[in-house]
Amino acid sequence: MRAIWNGTIIAESDATVVVEGNHYFPADSVRxxxxxxxxxxxRCPWKGEATQ
Structure with a gap:
């Protein structure tokens, strides 16, 4: 799985986790x-708080 923005790969992994149809990348696979x-x-009831 790759996450690409403006033609640049910002994350790539064969070990994403899928939850409710969304792919989550391991931290070490993100640039x-x-x-x-x-x-x-x-805030998500499953994942807790997040900052973007």
């Missing part, structure tokens, strides 16, 4: 240097 925090916070 974090290409990401920036947005300040947005969300």
């Amino acid at each position: 974090c240097t290409l990401l920036a925090p947005t300040g947005t916070r969300t």
Whole structure:
């Protein structure tokens, strides 16, 4: 599975976890240097709190 944005691969793994049809990448498969925090916070009853 690959996550591509603007033609750049930002995550790639054969070990994603699928929950309710959504793929979740292992942390070590994400190119974090290409990401920036947005300040947005969300809460999911299954996954808990997250910051984006």
